[in-house]
Amino acid sequence: MGRARDNAWQEVNKTMHLKTEAVTWLKEGRVDVLLGYKEVDGHSIPFCFQKEHPEEAEGLIAGTARYPLEKMAARIAEAHPEFTIGILARDCNQRALHVLALWNQIQPDKIRTLSLACCPSTLKDHGDCTYLEPRKTGFYKRQAGIDGNLDLEALEAYAPKERFDRWMYEFQKCIKCYGCRNICPVCFCEECSLEHPDLIATGAVPPEIPLFHLVRAVHMAGRCVDCGLCEDACPMDIPLRTLYRKVNRIVRDVFDYQTGTCEETSPFSAIGDGVTLELKPLARVA
Numbered sequence: 001m002g003r004a005r006d007n008a009w010q011e012v013n014k015t016m017h018l019k020t021e022a023v024t025w026l027k028e029g030r031v032d033v034l035l036g037y038k039e040v041d042g043h044s045i046p047f048c049f050q051k052e053h054p055e056e057a058e059g060l061i062a063g064t065a066r067y068p069l070e071k072m073a074a075r076i077a078e079a080h081p082e083f084t085i086g087i088l089a090r091d092c093n094q095r096a097l098h099v100l101a102l103w104n105q106i107q108p109d110k111i112r113t114l115s116l117a118c119c120p121s122t123l124k125d126h127g128d129c130t131y132l133e134p135r136k137t138g139f140y141k142r143q144a145g146i147d148g149n150l151d152l153e154a155l156e157a158y159a160p161k162e163r164f165d166r167w168m169y170e171f172q173k174c175i176k177c178y179g180c181r182n183i184c185p186v187c188f189c190e191e192c193s194l195e196h197p198d199l200i201a202t203g204a205v206p207p208e209i210p211l212f213h214l215v216r217a218v219h220m221a222g223r224c225v226d227c228g229l230c231e232d233a234c235p236m237d238i239p240l241r242t243l244y245r246k247v248n249r250i251v252r253d254v255f256d257y258q259t260g261t262c263e264e265t266s267p268f269s270a271i272g273d274g275v276t277l278e279l280k281p282l283a284r285v286a
């Protein structure tokens with residue numbers, strides 16, 4: 001009981017601090033806009049606070065909502081490169097900002113983050129997010145090896161055939177809504193391969209299996225920051241996060257590259273110019 005009350009107080013203090021900072025930043029022109037959340041009709045929605053109305057930032061909330069605010073920042077920066085943009089940033093937002101800067105989607109010196117330390121764990125160590133509700137995976141799925149709560153090692157203990165069949169089952173549920181791509185903070189291509197008619201046929205649901213999902217998975221290798229937004233957004237409950245964790249794991253193991261923290265773009269880049277593939281040096285055998 002005491003601890004619950006302490007936590008509640010901590011939350012109140014944290015929110016008060018964020019509001020004060022946000023109002024000050026806008027009032028003093030330290031930022032032109034600040035992306036955060038506000039409550040509307042009982043729902044947390046992303047909101048762009050502006051320096052013309054700093055008092056509105058009194059309505060800033062931390063809440064539990066998560067949106068790709070950094071992706072919105074990149075759009076604003078495109079339209080207003082002169083803007084300094086403030087962002088209420090959780091750890092996953094910070095990792096995405098890092099990737100967006102590496103890919104020249106934002107200028108780091110034009111971004112100020114108001115840190116919200118919601119989650120002590122990052123992809124640096126592991127990708128669990130305390131804001132993501134534990135998934136309730138049904139018995140059959142668990143038996144077949146698909147469980148959003150499984151780590152990759154546990155998943156890979158299943159026979160390849162079982163894993164393959166279950167992924168194919170998951171992929172055929174896809175309704176090609178593009179929600180996973182649209183919400184993803186590091187999906188920013190002007191021309192998306194998932195809409196290329198030579199690659200993915202139009203007017204067909206489910207989309208080509210497994211091509212649609214493998215194209216996206218390959219593109220996420222070395223870019224996915226494990227924020228989990230795609231999986232949250234997927235109306236068909238496809239365990240996308242697990243898939244992208246796997247491709248990131250491969251990039252880490254083969255190229256010694258840690259997404260979201262390394263200071264250069266991934267050596268495995270299936271999109272963009274200047275593809276180079278530099279393998280990690282082989283371990284010396286004694």
Ligand code: SF4
Binds near residue numbers: 186220
């Ligand atoms: S977890 Fe999903 S939404 Fe988040 S960066 Fe990775 S692919 Fe994008």
Ligand code: SF4
Binds near residue numbers: 186187191192194
């Ligand atoms: S990374 Fe791939 S899936 Fe994402 S927007 Fe670019 S082309 Fe589309």
Ligand code: SF4
Binds near residue numbers: 179235237
């Ligand atoms: S969000 Fe889910 S259903 Fe929609 S395109 Fe992505 S995987 Fe398919």
